[in-house]
Amino acid sequence: MATLLLAEHDDATLNPVTARALTAALALGAPVHVLVVGAGADAAAQAAAKLDGVAEVLLADAPLYAHRLAEPVAALIVSLAGDYDAILAPSTAVGKNVLPRVAALLDVMQVSDIIKVVAPDTFERPIYAGNAIQTVRSGEATKVITVRTASFAAAGEGNSAAVRPVAVAADPALSRFKGEDIAQSDRPELASARLIVSGGRALGSQENFHAVIEPLADALGAAVGASRAAVDAGYAPNDWQVGQTGKVVAPDLYVAVGISGAIQHLAGMKDSKVIVAINKDEDAPIFQIADFGLVGDLFQIVPELTAEIAKAKG
Amino acid sequence: MKILVPVKRVVDYNVKIRVKADGSGVELTNIKMSMNPFDEIAVEEALRLKEAGTATEVVAVSVGPAKTDETIRTALAMGADRGIWVKTEEAGIEPLAVAKLLKKIVEQEGPALVILGKQAIDDDCNQTGQMLAALLGWPQGTFASKVAPADGTVEVTREIDGGLQTVSLNLPAIVTTDLRLNEPRYASLPNIMKAKKKPIAETTPAELGVDIAPRLAVLSTTEPAGRSGGIKVASATELVDNLKKAGVL
Numbered sequence: 001m002a003t004l005l006l007a008e009h010d011d012a013t014l015n016p017v018t019a020r021a022l023t024a025a026l027a028l029g030a031p032v033h034v035l036v037v038g039a040g041a042d043a044a045a046q047a048a049a050k051l052d053g054v055a056e057v058l059l060a061d062a063p064l065y066a067h068r069l070a071e072p073v074a075a076l077i078v079s080l081a082g083d084y085d086a087i088l089a090p091s092t093a094v095g096k097n098v099l100p101r102v103a104a105l106l107d108v109m110q111v112s113d114i115i116k117v118v119a120p121d122t123f124e125r126p127i128y129a130g131n132a133i134q135t136v137r138s139g140e141a142t143k144v145i146t147v148r149t150a151s152f153a154a155a156g157e158g159n160s161a162a163v164r165p166v167a168v169a170a171d172p173a174l175s176r177f178k179g180e181d182i183a184q185s186d187r188p189e190l191a192s193a194r195l196i197v198s199g200g201r202a203l204g205s206q207e208n209f210h211a212v213i214e215p216l217a218d219a220l221g222a223a224v225g226a227s228r229a230a231v232d233a234g235y236a237p238n239d240w241q242v243g244q245t246g247k248v249v250a251p252d253l254y255v256a257v258g259i260s261g262a263i264q265h266l267a268g269m270k271d272s273k274v275i276v277a278i279n280k281d282e283d284a285p286i287f288q289i290a291d292f293g294l295v296g297d298l299f300q301i302v303p304e305l306t307a308e309i310a311k312a313k314g
Numbered sequence: 315m316k317i318l319v320p321v322k323r324v325v326d327y328n329v330k331i332r333v334k335a336d337g338s339g340v341e342l343t344n345i346k347m348s349m350n351p352f353d354e355i356a357v358e359e360a361l362r363l364k365e366a367g368t369a370t371e372v373v374a375v376s377v378g379p380a381k382t383d384e385t386i387r388t389a390l391a392m393g394a395d396r397g398i399w400v401k402t403e404e405a406g407i408e409p410l411a412v413a414k415l416l417k418k419i420v421e422q423e424g425p426a427l428v429i430l431g432k433q434a435i436d437d438d439c440n441q442t443g444q445m446l447a448a449l450l451g452w453p454q455g456t457f458a459s460k461v462a463p464a465d466g467t468v469e470v471t472r473e474i475d476g477g478l479q480t481v482s483l484n485l486p487a488i489v490t491t492d493l494r495l496n497e498p499r500y501a502s503l504p505n506i507m508k509a510k511k512k513p514i515a516e517t518t519p520a521e522l523g524v525d526i527a528p529r530l531a532v533l534s535t536t537e538p539a540g541r542s543g544g545i546k547v548a549s550a551t552e553l554v555d556n557l558k559k560a561g562v563l
């Protein structure tokens with residue numbers, strides 16, 4: 001049989017987390033079909049067809065799938081499920097919304113947020129904000145799995161798999177899309193960025209966040225993240241939150257500015273390759289996991305650092 | 315309308331958990347337990363809808379072993395009207411089984427809205443609400459940062475990657491809470507006293523006719539790979555030198 005991977009995309013572009021989730025899907029050992037669900041999503045399907053190891057791309061293209069609402073997308077996946085013994089999705093907002101609905105409709109228990117494929121039926125996953133790692137075996141006939149993409153390398157590109165249209169499934173007609181408020185940014189995307197600068201409560205205001213954190217990110221060409229405290233206080237938008245209940249990232253470089261290092265925050269970034277912490281409290285827990293720590297006032301240090309990096313890159 | 319709020323008893327979020335040396339699980343004896351933080355937000359939202367005159371009754375339900383009633387009592391002290399305790403032998407019932415139990419409770423109680431947490435901070439599964447919606451054939455508004463019931467529908471603003479999305483769901487519906495939906499209240503002393511007299515009905519998976527046998531076998535539980543602290547640097551210049559050496563610039 002085969003493995004079905006739900007692609008993450010916005011119709012026009014394929015999100016790079018798909019290539020990472022593909023690596024997990026391929027580790028199951030069966031041929032992998034990538035499912036692109038959208039409205040006018042041909043470009044995303046073509047991009048998926050280029051990913052190494054993809055046997056086939058399935059394209060479900062219809063107005064019904066424009067915003068990837070859980071009810072119609074789950075119904076579609078269930079209509080295809082008979083051909084697959086595993087169904088995977090990256091642990092994005094879409095994957096986390098849709099896949100448990102699929103699992104329940106198939107009467108199987110989902111394995112959430114895997115960080116390693118030990119065997120086709122055995123997986124590692126974090127619990128308690130990553131303070132423990134469980135190894136679980138699933139005996140379910142269809143394995144339904146979400147993938148923590150920060151834990152898998154991206155598959156390469158060089159393939160040209162066939163794209164096959166699939167039939168639209170019945171519309172459950174339970175919900176309607178009303179609107180969305182998506183920030184446009186030229187910066188790299190947080191979930192797949194190579195470099196990240198994150199700010200915490202210490203920034204004190206949205207203006208300071210903008211004036212201090214963003215120039216450093218721009219000098220580095222980095223994505224911007226934030227602690228929950230910074231998001232709750234309105235200094236940064238909600239989708240910048242890194243942590244147990246926000247995004248989980250593992251960039252080459254993570255710079256934590258004015259962030260104390262609560263376990264819920266560490267859960268989202270402690271697998272980064274190099275961690276830098278800037279904090280005025282030398283006992284802040286963040287220093288226990290930082291490769292390089294700078295003790296001092298961020299309002300003085302960060303502009304200096306921004307200038308140094310601009311010089312180094314200059 | 316009636317609102318059902320499933321609340322889970324979990325290790326308090328401030329506790330640094332310890333993995334048992336033999337790999338059999340996490341140390342749970344003499345550990346402070348609390349209501350899952352997302353479920354406090356769910357209770358708060360239900361209470362606000364009642365205070366606004368939209369909801370008529372708020373029922374808290376929990377699935378778990380001895381002492382789970384303490385968590386239900388916390389919901390009652392916040393202001394929920396009554397509780398339902400689905401008593402089990404063990405903790406850690408899987409989301410699919412919890413969803414099946416909750417489906418039975420929904421069929422008995424007939425709520426128009428079920429508000430759950432988006433994620434339990436012990437298993438970090440993020441499944442139960444979506445599964446319950448599937449089993450009931452109801453719509454779902456997950457990761458909610460705003461909930462606005464209207465005539466026969468509820469409008470839910472959801473925290474998604476990249477921003478916010480608003481959907482309108484037919485009632486009855488499932489909502490799961492995100493952190494910024496509201497700030498839960500503390501139970502006042504008089505309300506804690508009052509809560510002692512509020513009823514908690516008890517039932518069991520057997521009475522509800524649900525098989526809760528686990529579907530996943532947990533082979534081992536281990537400590538994550540450790541990460542040790544590095545060095546302190548004295549200046550931005552020294553930091554940039556080190557980052558160059560580490561090959562990340």
Ligand SMILES: Cc1cc2nc3c(=O)[nH]c(=O)nc-3n(C[C@H](O)[C@H](O)[C@H](O)COP(=O)(O)OP(=O)(O)OC[C@H]3O[C@@H](n4cnc5c(N)ncnc54)[C@H](O)[C@@H]3O)c2cc1C
Binds near residue numbers: 229
């Ligand atoms: C259910 C639940 C889920 C959660 N999920 C998340 C999550 O996903 N992500 C997350 O981040 N948090 C999460 N939290 C919150 C977490 O527990 C912490 O409250 C939060 O991470 C703290 O944010 P912070 O480090 O910015 O703020 P603080 O803890 O207040 O730290 C601010 C730091 O800034 C330093 N500082 C102050 N002024 C300066 C200055 N001028 N220069 C340099 N340093 C300075 C201080 O020394 C301090 O260390 C969650 C909590 C709960 C209960």
Ligand SMILES: Nc1ncnc2c1ncn2[C@@H]1O[C@H](COP(=O)(O)O)[C@@H](O)[C@H]1O
Binds near residue numbers: 441
């Ligand atoms: N044993 C339980 N009893 C009551 N509610 C639960 C239980 N387990 C999970 N839930 C609900 O489901 C939500 C998500 O849990 P989970 O899917 O385990 O992450 C929680 O926030 C609760 O609202």
